[in-house]
Amino acid sequence: MSATNTRSARPSVSRRRLLRRLEPYLLLLPALVIVLAFFAYPVLKAVQLSFMHYVLFEPQNIAYSGFANFKALFADPVMPRILFNSLVWVVATVGLQFVLGFALALALNKKFRGKNGLQAVVFLPWAVSAFLIGMIFKWMFNQQNGLINHLLMGLGLIDRPVAFLAIPHTSIIPVIIAMIWYGVPFFGIMILAALQSVPHEIHEAADIDGAGRVRQLFQITIPYIKPTLVLTVLLRVIWVFNSADLIYIMTGGGPANTSDNLPSYIFNKVGYTTDFGQASALGVLMLVVLTLYTIVFLRITKYREAGEI
Amino acid sequence: MGNRRWLTGIAAVSLLSAALTACGGNGNSDSAASAGSSASAGSGGGKVKISYLDPLPSSERTAFMQDMIKKFEEQNPNITVEYMSVPWDEANKKWMTMGAAGILPDVISIDDTSLAGMASAGYIQSLQPFYDKWDQAANLTEAAKQARNKYKNEVYAIPDAFLLQGLFIRTDWFKEKGLPEKIDTWDDYFEDAKKLTDASKGRYGISFRGGANGIIRAMEYVMAATHSDSWFDKDGKSILYTPEGKAAFKKFYDLYLDGYSPKESVNWGFNEMVQGFMTGQTGILNQTPEVIAVAQKNMQEGTWNVVPMPKSDDGKRYIFWGFTAAYAMSANTEHKDEAWKFIEFLSSPENNLAYSKANTSIPIYKENLKDPFFSTGPIAGYAGSMADSNIVFAGPPSYLTRLGEFTGTYAVQETQKYLTGNQDLDTTVKNLADWLTKEQTAYLQQNPQS
Amino acid sequence: MRLFLRRKMPGLVRFVVLGLFLIGTLLPFCWMFVTSLKSRREIYGSTLTLWPKDLTWANYAETFRTSNFPQYFANSLIVSLISGALVLVVSILGGYSLARYRFKGKGVLMLVFLATQMVPVMVMLVPLFIVFGNLHLLNTLSSLIITYTAINIPFCLITMSGFFQRIPVALEEAAMIDGCNRMMTVVRIILPIMLPGIVATFVFAFTAAWNDLFFGVMFTTSESVKTVPVGLNSYVQKFDVNWGEMSAGGVLSLLPVVVLFTFIQRYIVSGLSQGAVKG
Structure with missing residues (x-):
C-alpha cells in the first residue's frame, strides 16, 4: 500500500484519479486488516519459534537454536514416509474429489423432476463436521460390528471381518474414502455454480454446428469455466494438504505412522512433546513447500491469462 | 512494538463482532463478559x-x-x-x-x-x-x-x-471353555488368552492396547516377570536391557503377533479396547474400575466380572495405580x-x-x-488386590517430564513397527531401552538424591 | 436404434450417476440414524443389526434431557451466521477488486492470503491463545466469530474473485455507458447474476464455522459458549463412546443445515437461468 502513497505525491494527479487508483486497495482493505490482524502475529511467531528451542514444559529453557529444529526434522527417520503419505493423500483425495464433483455437477446441470430435493441431499456431507464424519466412518470400517465388513461379508467378498484401519500402509485408504465423501459436494457446488454461468447461447450455437456432447464439454464448457476449476483445485490442494482431523480421529496416524500426513504427525507429536519449536519448523516447511507449489501451479495453469476471458 | 499494532487491529475487529454478538445473541453477551480466565475473575x-x-x-x-x-x-x-x-x-x-x-x-x-x-x-x-x-x-x-x-x-x-488395574473377563466365555472364572497367575493369563481365541468366530483372548500408552501395560508385565518395582535397575538402566526383560517383552507382544488379540488392536487406545471387550470381540480386558460403570450400561448382566490382576511367580502382584x-x-x-x-x-x-x-x-x-x-459386585475385584498384603505398587517413572511423549508417541511408533513386522525385536527393545535410559540418566544427574 | 441411444443415453447415464451419488451419500447418514435408534446394549451387542431390534427414541430424549444441546445450537447458529455474513461482505469487496482491477502487488496479496491457509492450526495455537487471553476474549463467542471470519476470508475472497471473473466485463461497461456508476452497476447488475456464487460462498463460510471442532474445543470452556461439535465431542469419553446419543446429537445437529440447504440450493440452481446474461 505504501507504493500508492508515494505515487499519490505527484502533484499532477487529480483527486478523482487518485481515488480511482486507490479503489482496488480500499476494496481489499477490510479483508486485509482482518486477515493480517489475526494471522500476522501467529505466523511470524511460528517462524521465530522454528529457530528456537521452545518446549512448553520447559519454560526455563527457551533459547535460539539456529537450524537445529530443521536438522532434527530431516534426520527424523519417518519423515520420508510421511512426505510420501502427504503426497498420496493430496493426490488421491483431491483427484477423486474433483472427478466425482465434476460428474455430479454435470449430472445436476439440467432441469428434471425432484432435482431440488436430490441436490439438497447430495450436498449434505459438506455440512457435517469432520469430527462426526471421522467417528461415523471409523465406526463403519470397524472390524467388529462394522457396517462395511457386514456388507462385504453379505456379498461374499470376504469371509472374515477385515481390520481396515489397522493394516500398515493401507489404513489411510478408509480415511481417504471418508475425505472424498466429505469433499465431493464442495467441488460439486463450485463447479455447478460455474456451469450455470456458461451462457446458453454458446451451447445452442455449438448444437447447430453439430458438435457432440463430449466435444462440447472439452472444447467449450471446460475452457469457459477454467478459472473456477483452477482456483478450486488450488484452494483444495492447500486445504487438504493441511487437513489432519480425519486421520487423527480414524487411525491416529497408525499403525506406526503409516497413515500419518504432515499436519497429523505434528498434531499427534506436539500434543505429547509440547515441542512447539519443532512443530513450528514443520509448519514453516509446509509454508515453503505450499508457496512454491502455488507459484508453480499458477504459472503452469496460466491462471492470469485464463482470468481474462 | 510491532505486536501492539496487531493487537489494536484485532481489538478493532473484535469490537465489531462483539457488538454484533450483542445484537444477535440472547444473553450471550452476558456470559461473554462474565466468563473468561481467572485473571479477570473476582474483581x-x-x-x-x-x-x-x-x-x-x-x-x-x-x-x-x-x-x-x-x-x-x-x-x-x-x-x-x-x-x-x-x-x-x-x-x-x-x-x-x-x-x-x-x-x-x-x-x-x-x-x-x-x-x-x-x-x-x-x-x-x-x-x-x-x-x-x-x-x-x-x-x-x-x-x-x-x-x-x-x-x-x-x-x-x-x-x-x-x-488400579484389574481384569475384566467374559464369564460366559470362560464357562463355555470350562475355565475357572479367575486368573491367578500371569501364566494363566497367557494360557486363557490362547484358549478363548477363536478367530473363525471373531473371538479373541485379549483386548490388546497397541495405541497410546499401550507400553505401560507391557511394562507392567515386564516388571512382574523380572520382579522389579521400577522401570530401571539401580544404575538407572532400563530393565528391558536384561535378557529376562526382553523375553517378557516378547512374550507380552506375542499375544498380538500370535493372533490372540484382534488385528485392529494395534491401533487401540482406551476407548477401543473397552469397546472391543463390550462388543464381544475380546474375552479379557485389563482396565481400571471406572470401566465398571460403562460395562454395567452396555453389557448383559452375568456375562462379565472383574478379577484381581494376576500374581507373578514370586507370589506378588505388581500393580500400577494412578x-x-x-x-x-x-x-x-x-x-x-x-x-x-x-x-x-x-x-x-x-x-x-x-x-x-x-x-x-x-x-x-x-x-x-x-x-x-x-x-460387593465387580469392584470387589479391585478391593481384593488392595487387601492383599503381597502387593507391589509399581508405577511408571512419572517424574520424567517426557514420559508422556514416550508412552504417547515414541513407544507407540516403535512397538507398532514391531507389531506390523517392520522392525525386529532386538532393535525395538534396544530403541525403547535407550530412550528411557537416556532420560533416566539425565534425571539422576539433576536429582542426585533420588 | 442409434438415435434412440443418442437421445436416451444421457438421461440414463444421469439417472445412474445420480442414483449412485444418492446411495453413497446417504449410507453414512442412514447408519448414523439407525445407530441413534438403538439401545446401548444393542449397539454393543456381539452381532450387528441392520435395523434396531427394539427401536427406541431414548437417545434423543436423553440428549435433550441431559445436555445443553439447545444452547450449543444457538451458539453455533450465532457464530456461523455472523462470521458467514462478515466473510461474505468482505469477500465481495475484495473479490471484486482482485477480479476487476490491475494493480501493483496483486500476486503478492494473493499469495499472502493463501499463505495463511498453509500453516497448521496447531502451530498457531499458542500465539493465538496468548493474544486472545490478553484481550480477555477467550471463552467467548466473539473469539470464535473472529477466528472463523479471519480463517475463512482467504478462501472465500479468492473464490469470489473467480466468480467475478466469469462475468463479462462488457456487461459492466454497457451499464456504465447507460449512466450507472461503478458501485450501482455492481449492486444492480453484477451481484444478482452472481447469486449462485454468493450463495455458495456464504454456505462455505457458514459450514466451515458450523463444523469447526478444534478452535471450539480450544477457545471455549464454559457450557454457555460451547458449540455443537464441542458438545458432540464430549460423547467420546475416556473409556466409552456413547454412540447412541452421539448419533442422535449428530442427526439433530444436521437438521438446521438440511433446512438451510433445502432453502438455498434453489438459488444455486436458478440463479442464472433467469439472469441478466440472456436478457
Missing part, C-alpha cells in the same frame, strides 16, 4: 469467583460435579465456582496451552501422566503448604500417599480417587485460599465417598474403603 465486590476445569465431561459426571459445586457454594456463600470442561481427548493440549498463556483456571483436574510436566513448567503450584496443614492427610490410604502426585518430593495434586483427575491449583491463581478450600471440599471423606461410588473408583480414605459398596 467485583466481596464475592470471590474461581473456576474449575473438568477433563472428563459426560452428562452424569457433569451433573454430579455441578451438584458438588452447588453444595460448596451453599457452605461458602462468598465464593462462586464456575464449572468448565474440555473433552478428554483434547484435555492435555488444552492444559498446556492454557498454562503457557498463563490463563489456567484456578482449580484443574489433571492426570498423573501430565502432572510432572505441568509442575516442572511451573503451570501448577505446589500444594505442600496446604497439604502439611490438612487435617485429613493422615487418614489417606497408603496408596494415596504413595500416589504419583508429587514433583521434586512436593505434593502438587490431591488424587480424586484411585484407579488417577485421572486429581485436583491441582493453577500457578497464577489470585485466590489460593479459596481454591484450596474447594479442593479440600471435594476431597473431604464424605464427598470422596460419593464421588468414588459415582465413578466406581477406589476412594482415597481408608475408612471409605470399608463401605460395603466396595466389597
Whole structure:
C-alpha cells in the first residue's frame, strides 16, 4: 500500500484519479486488516519459534537454536514416509474429489423432476463436521460390528471381518474414502455454480454446428469455466494438504505412522512433546513447500491469462 | 512494538463482532463478559469467583460435579465456582496451552501422566503448604500417599480417587471353555488368552492396547516377570536391557503377533479396547474400575466380572495405580485460599465417598474403603488386590517430564513397527531401552538424591 | 436404434450417476440414524443389526434431557451466521477488486492470503491463545466469530474473485455507458447474476464455522459458549463412546443445515437461468 502513497505525491494527479487508483486497495482493505490482524502475529511467531528451542514444559529453557529444529526434522527417520503419505493423500483425495464433483455437477446441470430435493441431499456431507464424519466412518470400517465388513461379508467378498484401519500402509485408504465423501459436494457446488454461468447461447450455437456432447464439454464448457476449476483445485490442494482431523480421529496416524500426513504427525507429536519449536519448523516447511507449489501451479495453469476471458 | 499494532487491529475487529454478538445473541453477551480466565475473575465486590476445569465431561459426571459445586457454594456463600470442561481427548493440549498463556483456571483436574510436566513448567503450584496443614492427610490410604502426585518430593495434586488395574473377563466365555472364572497367575493369563481365541468366530483372548500408552501395560508385565518395582535397575538402566526383560517383552507382544488379540488392536487406545471387550470381540480386558460403570450400561448382566490382576511367580502382584483427575491449583491463581478450600471440599471423606461410588473408583480414605459398596459386585475385584498384603505398587517413572511423549508417541511408533513386522525385536527393545535410559540418566544427574 | 441411444443415453447415464451419488451419500447418514435408534446394549451387542431390534427414541430424549444441546445450537447458529455474513461482505469487496482491477502487488496479496491457509492450526495455537487471553476474549463467542471470519476470508475472497471473473466485463461497461456508476452497476447488475456464487460462498463460510471442532474445543470452556461439535465431542469419553446419543446429537445437529440447504440450493440452481446474461 505504501507504493500508492508515494505515487499519490505527484502533484499532477487529480483527486478523482487518485481515488480511482486507490479503489482496488480500499476494496481489499477490510479483508486485509482482518486477515493480517489475526494471522500476522501467529505466523511470524511460528517462524521465530522454528529457530528456537521452545518446549512448553520447559519454560526455563527457551533459547535460539539456529537450524537445529530443521536438522532434527530431516534426520527424523519417518519423515520420508510421511512426505510420501502427504503426497498420496493430496493426490488421491483431491483427484477423486474433483472427478466425482465434476460428474455430479454435470449430472445436476439440467432441469428434471425432484432435482431440488436430490441436490439438497447430495450436498449434505459438506455440512457435517469432520469430527462426526471421522467417528461415523471409523465406526463403519470397524472390524467388529462394522457396517462395511457386514456388507462385504453379505456379498461374499470376504469371509472374515477385515481390520481396515489397522493394516500398515493401507489404513489411510478408509480415511481417504471418508475425505472424498466429505469433499465431493464442495467441488460439486463450485463447479455447478460455474456451469450455470456458461451462457446458453454458446451451447445452442455449438448444437447447430453439430458438435457432440463430449466435444462440447472439452472444447467449450471446460475452457469457459477454467478459472473456477483452477482456483478450486488450488484452494483444495492447500486445504487438504493441511487437513489432519480425519486421520487423527480414524487411525491416529497408525499403525506406526503409516497413515500419518504432515499436519497429523505434528498434531499427534506436539500434543505429547509440547515441542512447539519443532512443530513450528514443520509448519514453516509446509509454508515453503505450499508457496512454491502455488507459484508453480499458477504459472503452469496460466491462471492470469485464463482470468481474462 | 510491532505486536501492539496487531493487537489494536484485532481489538478493532473484535469490537465489531462483539457488538454484533450483542445484537444477535440472547444473553450471550452476558456470559461473554462474565466468563473468561481467572485473571479477570473476582474483581467485583466481596464475592470471590474461581473456576474449575473438568477433563472428563459426560452428562452424569457433569451433573454430579455441578451438584458438588452447588453444595460448596451453599457452605461458602462468598465464593462462586464456575464449572468448565474440555473433552478428554483434547484435555492435555488444552492444559498446556492454557498454562503457557498463563490463563489456567484456578482449580484443574489433571492426570498423573501430565502432572510432572505441568509442575516442572511451573503451570501448577505446589500444594505442600496446604497439604502439611490438612487435617485429613493422615487418614489417606497408603496408596494415596504413595500416589504419583508429587514433583521434586512436593505434593502438587490431591488424587480424586484411585484407579488400579484389574481384569475384566467374559464369564460366559470362560464357562463355555470350562475355565475357572479367575486368573491367578500371569501364566494363566497367557494360557486363557490362547484358549478363548477363536478367530473363525471373531473371538479373541485379549483386548490388546497397541495405541497410546499401550507400553505401560507391557511394562507392567515386564516388571512382574523380572520382579522389579521400577522401570530401571539401580544404575538407572532400563530393565528391558536384561535378557529376562526382553523375553517378557516378547512374550507380552506375542499375544498380538500370535493372533490372540484382534488385528485392529494395534491401533487401540482406551476407548477401543473397552469397546472391543463390550462388543464381544475380546474375552479379557485389563482396565481400571471406572470401566465398571460403562460395562454395567452396555453389557448383559452375568456375562462379565472383574478379577484381581494376576500374581507373578514370586507370589506378588505388581500393580500400577494412578488417577485421572486429581485436583491441582493453577500457578497464577489470585485466590489460593479459596481454591484450596474447594479442593479440600471435594476431597473431604464424605464427598470422596460419593464421588468414588459415582465413578466406581477406589476412594482415597481408608475408612471409605470399608463401605460395603466396595466389597460387593465387580469392584470387589479391585478391593481384593488392595487387601492383599503381597502387593507391589509399581508405577511408571512419572517424574520424567517426557514420559508422556514416550508412552504417547515414541513407544507407540516403535512397538507398532514391531507389531506390523517392520522392525525386529532386538532393535525395538534396544530403541525403547535407550530412550528411557537416556532420560533416566539425565534425571539422576539433576536429582542426585533420588 | 442409434438415435434412440443418442437421445436416451444421457438421461440414463444421469439417472445412474445420480442414483449412485444418492446411495453413497446417504449410507453414512442412514447408519448414523439407525445407530441413534438403538439401545446401548444393542449397539454393543456381539452381532450387528441392520435395523434396531427394539427401536427406541431414548437417545434423543436423553440428549435433550441431559445436555445443553439447545444452547450449543444457538451458539453455533450465532457464530456461523455472523462470521458467514462478515466473510461474505468482505469477500465481495475484495473479490471484486482482485477480479476487476490491475494493480501493483496483486500476486503478492494473493499469495499472502493463501499463505495463511498453509500453516497448521496447531502451530498457531499458542500465539493465538496468548493474544486472545490478553484481550480477555477467550471463552467467548466473539473469539470464535473472529477466528472463523479471519480463517475463512482467504478462501472465500479468492473464490469470489473467480466468480467475478466469469462475468463479462462488457456487461459492466454497457451499464456504465447507460449512466450507472461503478458501485450501482455492481449492486444492480453484477451481484444478482452472481447469486449462485454468493450463495455458495456464504454456505462455505457458514459450514466451515458450523463444523469447526478444534478452535471450539480450544477457545471455549464454559457450557454457555460451547458449540455443537464441542458438545458432540464430549460423547467420546475416556473409556466409552456413547454412540447412541452421539448419533442422535449428530442427526439433530444436521437438521438446521438440511433446512438451510433445502432453502438455498434453489438459488444455486436458478440463479442464472433467469439472469441478466440472456436478457
